[in-house]
Amino acid sequence: MATGVDEVYKCQVCTNVVIVKKSGVGVLVCCGKPMQPTKE
Template sequence: MTERRQVYKCEICGNIVEVLHEGQGELVCCGQPMKLFEEKSSDTSVEKHVPFVVWKNGRYLVKVGENVLHPMEEKHYIEWIELIVDGVVHRKTLKPGESPEVTFEIPQGKEIVAREYCNLHGLWVNKL
């Protein structure tokens, strides 16, 4: 059974999908079950992955790495940063060479969840 907002990846072709509607079936791509990403929430490595969120001047700044930003190289980078505010999803796709930080100009909310996806280390979350 799938759950809303879960993220899955095909280990063969690299397709990544996010569940928008829960269902009983198994997600399959290229003839094989897709891998469910677990949301990781604590860093143990030198490279930081947990999204850091700041509310300032009527907007949210979300960056990957509070003091040292995550690398954004061709082979290792943050593919997207997502901010969920009171159930509404806001997402920015990134490319190598860009900064791993995004400003979202949206109203301040009560329930805040930030997620990011690193092409090498998977899905990371910070629930505020």
């Protein structure tokens, strides 16, 4: 999965939020689970 600049991802376990600043390839993981894209 590729991430794009300024996309927002949220952890469904601890609710941490990540804003992507440099695009890349891979899966963002937090608390051992993939983070989900969000509109936050």
